[in-house]
Amino acid sequence: MMQGWHTFFMDLVEQMPLILHGVGNTILLGVTISVTGLIFGIVVFYLALSHNVIVRSCVKGYISFFTGMPLIVLLFLMYYGLPSWGVRLSPFVVSVIGFTMNIAAYNAAYLMSGYNSLDAAEIDAAKSQGFTPLQLFKWITLPQVLLLSVPALSNQVIRNIKDTSVAFLIQYTEFFARIQELAASNFQFFKAYFFAGVVYLLLVSLVVLMARWLERHIVIPGLHRTLDRQS
Amino acid sequence: MIKIRSLVKDFDGHCVLNGVNLDVAAGDIKVVMGASGCGKSTLLRCLNRLLDVTSGSIHFMGNDITHKDTDVRQLRQQIGFVFQQFALYRHLSVLDNVTLALRKLRGLSRADANEKASFELEKLAMIDHRHKYPAQISGGQKQRVAIARALAMDPSMIVFDEPTSALDPIMSREVAALIRTLNEERVTILCVTHDVALGKVLSDNVVFLDRGEVKAEASFDYLCHDHPDAEVRAFFGRGESR
Ligand SMILES: Nc1ncnc2c1ncn2[C@@H]1O[C@H](COP(=O)(O)OP(=O)(O)OP(=O)(O)O)[C@@H](O)[C@H]1O
């Protein structure tokens, strides 16, 4: 048994540059889609508040479509399906687009549920002061909704990190793809996937720590308990 | 300053304001009273176009603001609005509650906005609390911040929607005295309330609104003792026992 681990680690060390490169790609994709997913999610959320019925129903359609569609189907559709229309995109680009669409739909849904717990009188007060809809969104609605949604949004980031492993199925050489190669080269499947699990756990723990820090520091003084109860 | 004529507002056929006439002169303090649900808040919300009227006219400083081409944002910046539930921005400190509109709407620098806001907060004895957040101060203090926020924009008038109904009697008296002081400093005030005690502190005369119509505009004494309608006498009689 010990012998097995020893050869596994030898192989691991040998392939370490590739594996580290894979971890780098995993982090790159995870960070990119978390940022684009948040920004696009905010845009979708803003459109969801529109007075225009058509815009609102498009947004509803968008959210139910992308929360309902399995991500892997979306990625395969773009990576393996689009070339038949002459559109060839790199694995990274396909991943960023596919993940962003999916994550933005979830984030917008979280922000909308945060919006429902806002105080209507505050919105009226801001309108009464003469703020335009966009100013009101920027200075009143969005800051409050983001604060309320920190737990949901940081859970989404954790999901994003884990879900990046799916991207190896469309040839994106991230960490999990490198682990696949390692396992295939020495048939040490258990050890390889066990190691992968540990690395993902470490990455996720890092995000959890950052999220906890954020939750502690970005908080409305005096309102902490009320927010806890709402979330 | 304000001239409301035959103002009608209905919500899907349900008539809430039914031909209201009301005048507020510059420097005046006008108190509108009426039971819960008689349309007081609706009246105020028509005034700054949070609601569009069904028919009738509202002249504000000579212009009919019910017109489609009214600059609504300009109008709203001229009317300070103080809400029943204070409606402070809970993610902002007391100081920033007052400065936000100065910075974003008036384009003042942070330093200038802070100076202006500090002046108003000082006047309302809230300057020592400027770094606190709404959740950390009492109801009466919140109401004073709300008033400072309105005053900071140098509005032509301030409207109050039930400014005391979320306050205990002692704080109510404090806020009532404050509103009176503001008026003595020549701020035009329109205040709607069902708190008879507040009405009496603010003015000798009162407009009585009932089911969307102005039933009477008279002195408290008259409404309480001599008005022909027993319901009206009963409404104002409640204030006597306090
Ligand atoms: N947006 C709305 N849609 C439909 N009906 C409304 C709306 N706003 C108010 N109403 C109705 O109009 C009537 C008057 O409401 P309003 O809020 O003006 O009363 P109020 O005199 O301010 O009462 P209170 O003293 O309780 O604040 C109520 O019957 C209410 O149900």
Ligand SMILES: [Mg+2]
């Ligand atoms: Mg009301």
